[in-house]
Amino acid sequence: MSEKFYITTPIYYVNAEPHIGHAYTTIVADVLNRFYKLCGLETFFLTGTDEHGDKIVTAAENSGQTPKEYVDRISGMFQDLWPRLNITNSAFIRTTDPHHQETVRNILSLVKEKDDIYFSEYEGLYCFGCERFYTEKELVDGKCPDHRTEPDVIKEANYFFRMSRYQEWLVEHITENPEFIRPERYRNEVLSFLSEPLEDLCISRPKSRLTWGITLPFDEDFVTYVWFDALINYVSALGYPEGELFNRFWPYAQHTIAKDILKPHGIYWPCMLKSAGIEPYRHLNVHGYWNIDAGKMSKSVGNVVDPLSLVDIYGVDPFRYFVMREMAFGLDSEFSEKALVQRLNADLANDLGNLVSRSLTMVHKYFDGVLPDAGPSGEEDEALRNSAIELVEIYHRHMKKMAFHKALMAVWEVISDVNKYIDVMAPWVLAKSDPERLKTVICHIYESLRIVAGLVWPFIPTSAEKIQEQLGLKRRGENCHLEDLKKWGLEKPAHPILKAPGLFPRIDVKKKEQQAPPAAKKEKLKKPKTDETENLGVISFKDFQKLDLRIGVIMAVEEIPGSKKLLKLTVDMGEERTVVAGIKGHYEKEKLPGMQVLLLANLEPAKLMGIESQGMLLAAGDQDGLHLMTPDSETTPGARVK
Numbered sequence: 001m002s003e004k005f006y007i008t009t010p011i012y013y014v015n016a017e018p019h020i021g022h023a024y025t026t027i028v029a030d031v032l033n034r035f036y037k038l039c040g041l042e043t044f045f046l047t048g049t050d051e052h053g054d055k056i057v058t059a060a061e062n063s064g065q066t067p068k069e070y071v072d073r074i075s076g077m078f079q080d081l082w083p084r085l086n087i088t089n090s091a092f093i094r095t096t097d098p099h100h101q102e103t104v105r106n107i108l109s110l111v112k113e114k115d116d117i118y119f120s121e122y123e124g125l126y127c128f129g130c131e132r133f134y135t136e137k138e139l140v141d142g143k144c145p146d147h148r149t150e151p152d153v154i155k156e157a158n159y160f161f162r163m164s165r166y167q168e169w170l171v172e173h174i175t176e177n178p179e180f181i182r183p184e185r186y187r188n189e190v191l192s193f194l195s196e197p198l199e200d201l202c203i204s205r206p207k208s209r210l211t212w213g214i215t216l217p218f219d220e221d222f223v224t225y226v227w228f229d230a231l232i233n234y235v236s237a238l239g240y241p242e243g244e245l246f247n248r249f250w251p252y253a254q255h256t257i258a259k260d261i262l263k264p265h266g267i268y269w270p271c272m273l274k275s276a277g278i279e280p281y282r283h284l285n286v287h288g289y290w291n292i293d294a295g296k297m298s299k300s301v302g303n304v305v306d307p308l309s310l311v312d313i314y315g316v317d318p319f320r321y322f323v324m325r326e327m328a329f330g331l332d333s334e335f336s337e338k339a340l341v342q343r344l345n346a347d348l349a350n351d352l353g354n355l356v357s358r359s360l361t362m363v364h365k366y367f368d369g370v371l372p373d374a375g376p377s378g379e380e381d382e383a384l385r386n387s388a389i390e391l392v393e394i395y396h397r398h399m400k401k402m403a404f405h406k407a408l409m410a411v412w413e414v415i416s417d418v419n420k421y422i423d424v425m426a427p428w429v430l431a432k433s434d435p436e437r438l439k440t441v442i443c444h445i446y447e448s449l450r451i452v453a454g455l456v457w458p459f460i461p462t463s464a465e466k467i468q469e470q471l472g473l474k475r476r477g478e479n480c481h482l483e484d485l486k487k488w489g490l491e492k493p494a495h496p497i498l499k500a501p502g503l504f505p506r507i508d509v510k511k512k513e514q515q516a517p518p519a520a521k522k523e524k525l526k527k528p529k530t531d532e533t534e535n536l537g538v539i540s541f542k543d544f545q546k547l548d549l550r551i552g553v554i555m556a557v558e559e560i561p562g563s564k565k566l567l568k569l570t571v572d573m574g575e576e577r578t579v580v581a582g583i584k585g586h587y588e589k590e591k592l593p594g595m596q597v598l599l600l601a602n603l604e605p606a607k608l609m610g611i612e613s614q615g616m617l618l619a620a621g622d623q624d625g626l627h628l629m630t631p632d633s634e635t636t637p638g639a640r641v642k
């Protein structure tokens with residue numbers, strides 16, 4: 001059986017309209033789906049909507065509609081959104097679909113036959129926002145961690161799934177398959193939860209309280225708990241149990257979710273699959289939150305961002321590029337429209353767009369749009385060639401690990417290399433002094449662009465295909481496989497190279513700021529007059545143990561526009577962190593990558609220049625400036641300081 005790829009998003013709950021969180025998760029799945037197409041795999045990409053439960057009834061009542069009218073309307077919004085974001089899903093499932101409801105009832109019957117479902121009375125803490133029971137330990141200050149509300153105490157008779165029966169198996173499965181839940185921090189979170197006795201799962205709601213749901217096949221007075229219903233979509237959409245799609249794609253299944261639904265997907269779902277006799281999925285890919293003003297973006301809190309409003313202003317590809325480049329998968333990220341504009345202007349307009357424009361203009365100016373044959377290569381040519389070909393492997397490695405921002409960083413390093421190559425080679429000079437040498441230079445620029453266009457296609461498909469068209473390539477989009485990109489000079493233009501209109505119009509920041517309401521003036525903090533070390537006091541060893549000091553390696557360094565002191569660092573400490581450090585001017589930016597540093601890992605995140613800093617580098621200061629604390633010998637990233 002040849003390798004295939006099956007990717008899903010969660011099915012989105014339709015108690016409110018879609019927002020940037022839904023868009024990000026689905027774009028991630030789309031990028032992965034496109035990437036594996038480039039790898040030559042047959043793929044299947046599923047998304048959809050979750051349409052049962054208490055919150056749907058409440059939302060429908062508030063809108064003056066029946067539940068069915070309401071879910072039809074909101075589900076339609078999701079279905080309309082995906083083409084607007086250039087998302088190419090293979091199927092869209094709704095939990096109100098008859099075939100899904102039938103599959104849910106069949107699996108319920110199967111699980112009950114195994115004696116994994118029983119009837120009992122239960123009293124617990126119930127969050128209506130999450131539509132699930134919480135334990136005291138899971139609450140934060142007595143409140144739901146997501147909705148920040150106190151749960152209700154509910155006592156009622158219901159059906160329960162013997163989830164506890166599968167706890168030992170699940171721990172063993174996760175331990176033996178370290179890539180089952182990724183990144184590692186979420187694998188560890190699930191294992192930490194499973195270190196305590198696992199409670200059985202309430203999987204029904206009495207019709208006396210809720211009628212909008214799938215009726216249990218063995219009791220007409222109850223409907224199915226929304227999470228037991230919703231999770232089954234991943235197999236019902238494939239025609240479980242005998243469907244051809246199920247047999248073809250389920251062995252390669254992986255899910256992509258946000259961290260707020262880790263428990264249902266990382267615990268409930270594997271146990272359900274085990275009980276039903278279905279092999280568990282391959283991977284659960286978990287990403288962080290989009291934050292605004294250091295708080296989680298949430299429809300229940302009311303601080304969501306409409307993706308369509310951003311797409312209408314900036315375009316689809318810039319929006320897709322921004323969310324994939326800005327967030328390190330697995331970590332939280334701060335949403336900022338200002339940062340989006342900066343990425344558009346700097347990365348897309350200045351770097352990529354300008355490179356394409358100046359390169360193709362030269363082909364027209366010096367060779368009437370016809371790519372010449374290359375002559376002998378020199379040292380500079382070979383360096384660029386090797387860099388571009390090596391990029392394909394680096395990109396492949398990062399994409400397999402869900403390190404999308406690293407894959408894009410690697411691509412942009414080669415884009416920078418090509419721009420520098422043009423500046424050094426000075427084709428405008430060669431056109432007069434050495435026309436034969438010019439041919440070789442132009443061909444190396446062309447080939448580098450061919451590789452870059454192929455690699456950015458999963459992220460910015462429309463722009464990538466425009467570049468490929470302008471280059472005269474027959475192999476475009478998913479037909480331009482990674483193996484093809486490794487072959488230098490594989491494809492000659494099928495037609496004269498086209499002139500390149502601007503791909504990414506720049507945003508006039510000053511004009512945009514003038515149109516926006518003036519920002520509130522921030523009061524400057526006064527420096528304390530007392531000595532820094534005054535009244536520090538003595539701490540106990542117990543207090544010292546609260547500090548999570550770890551060894552990290554600086555992986556990448558970025559300038560922060562408008563800041564004289566701060567640099568944005570990507571630090572590997574077993575997991576990637578974004579750290580904003582005031583070391584600009586003390587260290588040369590180019591010498592920082594690869595340096596091992598000491599990091600305070602459990603410092604409360606702070607927003608600096610619109611960027612969330614997720615830790616602090618330790619440094620000493622004297623009359624000679626700042627000195628970063630480093631280990632005296634190479635140490636494993638993530639190693640704890642004891």
